[in-house]
Amino acid sequence: MTHSQLLVIFFTVSSIIFIVHAQYIGKPQTTNEIKAVLKHSVELKCEYTGEDGNGQFLEWYKDGVAVSTEKAGHYAVTTTEKESTLTIKIFVVNDTAVEFWQVKTNKLGYEEPSECRFGKISAIPSPQSIETNRANEKIESRQGSIRRSEDKAVVLKCIIEPKPDNYDENEIVWEYSKDEESYSTLPPSVTKEGDKISIEHVKKFHNGFYRCTINNVTFPVLLRVKDRLAALWPFIGIVSVVIVLVIIILIFEKRQKSNKKSSTDDDDQDQANDPLVRATTNPSDNDTKKRAVNA
Incomplete structure (x- = not known):
């Protein structure tokens, strides 16, 4: 058996060993x-x-x-x-x-x-979005949020996809967090029913993060609660600006009138004290007296 044949056999055996x-x-x-x-x-x-x-x-x-x-x-x-x-x-x-x-x-x-x-x-069934009680309001981002004024109603519905065959085996858990760092039970007056929660009259203390969980997958949404007068603040701000402008204009006009009157009085006084003015007025006074005597 030649050297080349031995090499072929060696490589063949090695390949078989590697394959095995x-x-x-x-x-x-x-x-x-x-x-x-x-x-x-x-x-x-x-x-x-x-x-x-x-x-x-x-x-x-x-x-x-x-x-x-x-x-x-x-x-x-x-x-x-x-x-x-x-x-x-x-x-x-x-x-x-x-x-x-x-x-x-x-x-x-x-x-x-x-x-x-x-x-x-x-x-596997998992939360994919959250719908609310307002038409066309749907949160599809995990950084989404909604706004409500105090005493308004709010409903949050957890949308599960694909839908579970048995909700009893796939219970939806709702939790609340003030700062999204630690979650706990829902605040008072929050009602849970199946895949949704509702608040009949939302208050300031309801402000925070709400999340639904199923199969260890969560979907949060931030509820921002506004003061009842929040909608009036822009109007109040505009009215305040207008009032301030009116006051400024009145003060400016009053000062203008005062400065104008002071300027007029100064001019009259200057004319009275001017000898040329007195010289021109004295002949007129004498002529008036002469006409009175002749009459």
Whole structure:
């Protein structure tokens, strides 16, 4: 047996040993049902633990279509020699329709490792938004808020998607926080009924954060309570400005009149004290006296 033949046999045996010891692990385990929360991220990971240390990962697929061909931004793939991770950035309803998710490799005999072939991902019931007793008022952001004046009524309804089959097994919990740091029981006069809470006459102490929770997923909303006269403050401010302007104008006009009168009196006094003025007026006085005598 030649040296070259021995090398071929060696590499062949080595490849067989590596293949035998090649092992892929899927996380979460493919034997378990995968569940996720809508509008949250989901990760599917394939790890390679073979002795050669290189899983030779190629691409992730959903129902046989490469995720790289999908709309940019929805999926993200990170790959090293030992692992490859598919991240669904925002899990949506359309993702629940996918029958299987899979990573493919360039590893001989393990091109489609069954350990990294994931089945359908189902959405668990979770709060997705909050509706109120006002038409078209819906809070869809977890940083959302609503405003109410004192003594007004408010109703908060937790919108669950997908809807649970049995609300008894998926109880909705409502809690309250003054500062969103620590939550506790609801304030007095807040009535809870199923998926909603209501306050018949909202007061200042009702101001704060309210959140609904189901399956350990929460959705908060901030209730801002305004003073009953809050709506009048802009009007009062405008009236106050007008009154101040009127007062300023009256004071200004009064000072103008006073200055004008003082100026007139000063002019008359100056004329009386002026000798030229007296000289011109004296002849007139004499002529008047002469006309009176002749008459």
